Structures are given as C-alpha cells and as structure tokens.
Amino acid sequence: MKRFLSAFLISFYLIFNTIGLKCAFSQSNIYAQGIYTLSDFNTSKTSTFTIQNVSRTEHMYLFVFDENLGVVELLRLPPNSPKVDTVPIDPDYTILLIGKGELYLTPINA
Template identity: 35%
Template structure:
C-alpha cells in the first residue's frame, strides 16, 4: 500500500510539472514600402504565399530583380489568404503599395 501511494504521488507530481505548451511564431505584418529579402526574412528558392489582412483595402505587390525588371506583379484583394509567389531569388526587391497589411508565409507542399 505504501509503495502504491508513493508511486501515485510521484506520477501526480510529474504530471503537473510537465507542461506542453505549443508556441507559434508571430507572423510579421508589412505595410506600404520598399523591402529586400533580408527585411522580409525570406529564404531564397522557396515558394511563399502572401496574405492581405485588411478587410476593405486592395494592395499591390511588385517583385523586382537586380536588372530592374518586374518578375511578378500581384493585385491582392481584401482579406485574401492564398496569393502564391514565384520562387524567390536573393537579389529580389519588393514594393508593397497601398494601405494594406501583408504577411508572407511559406507555401505548404501538397
């Protein structure tokens, strides 16, 4: 009886000391401006999606290469969640235009 009480006490103590807390990185929100890959914390040769967090405002996203050619131009509607980007290269620059709040997330491969 004494052993079972001790084992139960140990199990009870361990169950309260083990915390399983899920942590998620807070997504950074970017507004109108000029950005580089380093500013946006993007990795090269990875496909991303861009989301517009504003419910009533359209936005524009320009992706420009080092030769000043537009690689991709996206008109992002309000509250949109799935706007795929081309695979990003290290020399790309980004222009966000409009009163929007954009987040960049890595696209899930399916």
Template identity: 30%
Template sequence: MKKLVIFLTCLCLSFNIYNVAPLAQPATNTIKEGIYNTSNLNLIQDKIYTVQNVSKDQNAHIILFNDHQEIIQYMKLLPNSEKQNLLPIKANYRIVIIGNADVFLA
C-alpha cells in the same frame, strides 16, 4: 475565521502564480506599404512564399523585382484575399507593396 482568511489568501496567490499567454498571437510576418529587400526579410532562397491581404477594406498591389530591376511578378490583392503564391525568391529580389493594406507573408 482564521481558516477562511488563509484559504482566501492562498486562493488569490494561486491565481497570480500562473501567467497564461494569450491564445491569439500577432502576426509577425505582416508587412505594410514599402520597398523590401528579400535579404532583409530573412527569406529562404528558392522557396515559394504565399502572400495574403489581411486588411478588411484596403487593396494591396505587390510587385516583385529581380536583381536586374525587372518586374517578374505583379498581383493585386483584394481585402481579406485568399493566399496567393509568389515566384521562388532569390537573394537580391525586391518586394514592393503599394496601398495601405497589411500583407501577410508566409
């Protein structure tokens, strides 16, 4: 009986020793409706980023403004859209997202 208690105690302790992280990690590059400076998002200059609407039922409108406040790109993303390329990003650009969608930026 004593061996059984010791065995069960060791077994319970061994399960609690290893903390396993969940496999599904939340998307950290997901942004919502708003106005974003590319410098605040820590985006690399002259890199081509992709955007994707990861919402299941909401459209997203994305507008990219240059440093002279001129629209240089507009796109409408349907729910669960494919990845779309943005133009190369500069330091003073602004990204505007309209709609209650979650947009993944990579």
C-alpha cells in the same frame, strides 16, 4: 482608506498597462507598404511565399523586381483575399508593397 485606494489605483494601472505589450523579439509576418528584400523576411535563400491581404477595406499591390529592375511578378490583392503563392524569389530581388492595407507573408517550406 488612502492606502487601499492608492494600492488599488497602482495595481489597476499595472494590470491595464501590460495588456497589449509585445515581446521585443517577436517576429511578425505582417508587412505594410514599403520596399523589402529577401533578408527582411528572415530567409536568405530562394524561396516561394504564400501571401494574403489581411486588411478589411484596402487593396494591396505586390511587385517583385529582379536585379535589373524588370518586373518578375505583379499581384493585386483585394481586401481579405485568399492565400496566393508567389513565384520563387531570389535573394537579389526587390519586393515592393503598395497600398494602405497589410500583407501576411510566410515562406513555403520545400
């Protein structure tokens, strides 16, 4: 009986401990508040992106700055916003995300 109970508890622990694990090499397209460059999005050439605020309650702001820190684009995205395309973003641009939500960001294949 003790062996059965210990085997059951060990298997129970292993089953529920592996749920929710992510692969170490998986790449997520969801980004939170922060400062990013184009290399953070796994692309090194000028690219246009589709963005969407995927949080349910929080607004997000997206700023795109050029190399001289001039504002190229400013977007305010409400919660559960529809998908929006950005202006073409050069590799030397800086992207600033502000807000408590999360943005889903994917490059558009040209």
